[in-house]
Amino acid sequence: MxxxxxxxxxxxxxxxxxxxxxxxxxxxxxxxxxxxxxxATPVTAVGMIALTAYVLHARIAKARQALDELEESLSGIPAPRQAEE
CATH class of the missing domain: 1.20.5 (Single alpha-helices involved in coiled-coils or other helix-helix interfaces)
Structure with a gap:
């Protein structure tokens, strides 16, 4: 280990x-x-792909964090009642 x-x-x-x-x-x-x-063009291209992947990963992580915070803040609010038929 x-x-x-x-x-x-x-x-x-x-x-x-x-x-x-x-x-x-x-x-x-x-x-x-x-x-x-x-x-150096192939190395540059691979570097650009990696940077794009890192930025995309950071944005997805931030969006998931925001969704988790929203879910946590809404968890204390009772669900709306459905109309009875």
Whole structure:
């Protein structure tokens, strides 16, 4: 079983600092060498799909949370009586 938060603060900060450096290097390479832009097109497309999926997931989670809150707030209200025939 994994141990929660097994990383140290410094390793987390180090990896968080390395990520923007790699992204900046990739952006600089594609700006300096136009051929890299064409070669990076598949990677860029996959990145856009992932971003779309993350945004869609966040919106669905927020909508479900709002529906749960609405259901909870309405749970104390008695159901309307149906007209007797």
């Amino acid at each position: 994994g141990v929660p938060h097994s990383q140290t603060t410094f390793s987390i900060l180090g990896s968080a600092g390395a990520e923007p450096a790699v992204v900046a290097a990739c952006v600089a390479a594609t700006e300096r060498f136009p051929r890299f832009t064409r070669l």
